[in-house]
Amino acid sequence: MAERIPVLRTAKLFIGGAFPRSESGRTFEVVAPDGTFLANAALASRKDVRDAVVAARSAQPGWAGATAFNRGQVLHRIAELVEGRRGQFIDELRAHGADEHAAAHEVDATVDRLIWYAGWTDKFAQVAGSVNPVAGPFFNVSVPEPIGVVAIIAPQASALLGLVSVVAPALVAGNTVVVVASQQRPLPAVSLTEVLATSDVPGGVVNVLTGQVAELAPTLAGHLDVDGLDLTGLTGLPGASDAGTDVDATALEAAAAEGVTRVLAAPSVEPDFLRTPRGIERIMTWCDIKTVWHPKGT
Amino acid sequence: MSRYPIELGAPAWDYAPAPESRAVARLDVGMQGRLHIGGEWVDAADGATFATHSPATEEHLADVALAGAVDVDRAVAAARAALPAWSALPGAERAKHLFRLARMLQERAREFAVLETLDNGKPIRETRDFDVPTAAAHLFHHAGWADKLDWAGLGASPRPVGVVGAIIPWNFPLLMLAWKVAPALASGSTIVLKPAETTPLTALRFAELCQQADLPPGVVNVITGAGATGAALVRHPGIDKVAFTGSTAVGKDIQRALAGTGRRLTLELGGKAANIVFADAAIDQAIEGIVDGIFFNQGHVCCAGSRLLVEEPVHDLVVERLKRRLATLRLGDPLDKNTDVGAINSAAQLGRITALADAGEAEGAERWSPDCALPERGHWFPPTIFTGVSQSSRIAQEEIFGPVLSVLTFRTPEEAVTKANNTPYGLSAGIWTEKGSRILWLADRLRAGVVWANTFNRFDPSSPFGGMKDSGFGREGGRQGLLAYLEAASNDATGAGGGIDG
Structure with a gap:
């Protein structure tokens, strides 16, 4: 009896809740560290970036308008479905070079990280907000609000845990996200889109692009409908020797200034995402404080 | 500029000069x-x-x-x-x-x-x-x-x-x-x-x-x-x-x-704050808030309530009372303790205010200022109201940073929110209504760092501003x-x- 031929998955983009191929029709080869061919992934274009920003902007009021409790349930649901695909994620992390133990550890930590952030949705505002004792007969309250659309260059080495660790905190407050997956290790991100599509995340809340950071990041950085720019994933990008992957972080930060876009600069080394995050800093990076006044009187 | 004396029963008080010693x-x-x-x-x-x-x-x-x-x-x-x-x-x-x-x-x-x-x-x-x-x-x-x-x-x-x-x-x-x-x-x-x-x-x-x-x-x-x-x-x-x-x-x-x-x-x-007045607002209080919102510090305030959004049924009433109130403002010597409106900070700023106000007039808005004499020396601009301002007008979009108020109207709370948020800025906003649930509904939707409800231009060291x-x-x-x-x-x-x- 002939050996069964497995059905291979087509790796696509995730924009507005749909799975388009790149509008450019381009793909790139995803290979293992030893050069083994793994998949053809969609090579997103600048037009895909703009489409993704439109989708994120359209989805943002609805996501921010959902109750904090509801956002927490949705984030928890993502964790549930990552857990259910544990084997698939472990296989992909291993294909990208992790050993079995490390891959399993990373997937477990990913689930736990999602749960951790799910629990923050209806708590961080109590920690970050305040009722302010102003010198006058006024009720005065300050609350964090999402800034809007956050563009994220996902971490390069930590292809799943790193991705979730930068996307989830942006979602907690009600931001929507356009994220560029790890350039050389995009497969866990592609699988995550399949989780997102089936875990009650409204279309457009998370949009995932695969491709070249050098090509996509400038369009994201200078986009006037992008409110936040997370450059964490610039750290550890394939080097300048690899033609076309040279990324100028300073130019990206400078481009963001035109829209007064909030920028989280690239760290000197990729963070150790296995460590529990320090408090709500990453949530608050993508929030503005709103202060409301009202007189007291009879 | 069309300027005419206003006869709305405004009291014409005379004040003796009361200058602070310099x-x-x-x-x-x-x-x-x-x-x-x-x-x-x-x-x-x-x-x-x-x-x-x-x-x-x-x-x-x-x-x-x-x-x-x-x-x-x-x-x-x-x-x-x-x-x-x-x-x-x-x-x-x-x-x-x-x-x-x-x-x-x-x-x-x-x-x-x-x-x-x-x-x-x-x-x-x-x-x-x-x-x-x-x-x-x-x-x-x-x-x-x-x-x-x-x-x-x-x-x-x-x-x-x-x-x-x-x-x-x-x-x-x-x-x-x-x-x-x-x-x-x-x-x-x-x-x-x-x-x-x-x-x-x-x-x-x-x-x-x-x-x-x-x-x-x-x-x-x-x-x-x-x-x-x-x-x-x-x-x-x-x-x-x-x-x-x-x-x-x-x-x-x-x-x-x-x-x-x-x-x-x-x-x-900068800012271009919307000050939103509903028909059920305590109008006299709102008038004081509008005046404080835009004429405080000659409008040289980043969070000034420079766009007045009035619910259509009370537009005429609000504008009439606003004019009556402006007619009582005293413009002149900043050291005089009775002065409400002082000088524009510089010739350059006066030039910017003048140019934008002229643009407002050129774009078809109706301009009004109380009949007040401006001192001969120094930089001065009278309190000014524009009515009939369109959403796309420069005086509705650009920060004037002067005593110039642009008046627009709305019919529904949703329209008020849309118009208020239709600006690249997001510093402050004002809401005037006696309906509590509407205040909180608007406060959630206004994209502004500070929201003043039934008050305006309040500041306190314990209250985050930005x-x-x-x-x-x-x-x-x-x-x-x-x-x-x-x-x-x-x-x-x-x-x-x-x-x-x-």
């Missing part, structure tokens, strides 16, 4: 022509100076030093040198320094109020009752933070951000100084402050007060100058954080200049504002770290 400002003494660096009064390295004038009379008030790159260098070095000892001082001792500054400012409140009014052109009623007391309150509030930083929200023993470069505007010179100096000093940071070129005097007088209060040399440095001085300061590699209040255009320039440096930044930029969108990022005031001057003790890589201040 002698207390001691313009003839003090540290004119010099910079305050490392606790010393020094000339600019190249000896350059520039003049500051009274906007109300155009008289020459003083010559002040024009700091160049060499002076910026010296000031940053002085702040850097002072940092280790200042940040190592027990918080309780830093607190006492700040309390002392607050108290001494209160003691010399009259002097600062008169000096501010002379240099800025704003009414003495405002400097006396708002600018100076609020500045003192800001110092007093933050004094109490200096030994309580563990409760700021960054965990135990947070570190000061370091050397702060602060650029402040001319609309609230002393108050903006306090907004930067107070949290910086409380955190254990040191500061180099550049006041605006048209209003340098109260900052220099404050430096004198720091000396009088025995503040360690170099903790507060004041360098006077214009745009080039500020540009050199924010680009100086010895600065750890830039705190800027001013125009959106300059804010973008600064953000661009800091790209890739890892230095921290807070920006408090913008969304193109109005900038970071907050000033309260625990949230203090965070911009602190760093967590262990800045591990998984935290957000650097960059933007929440």
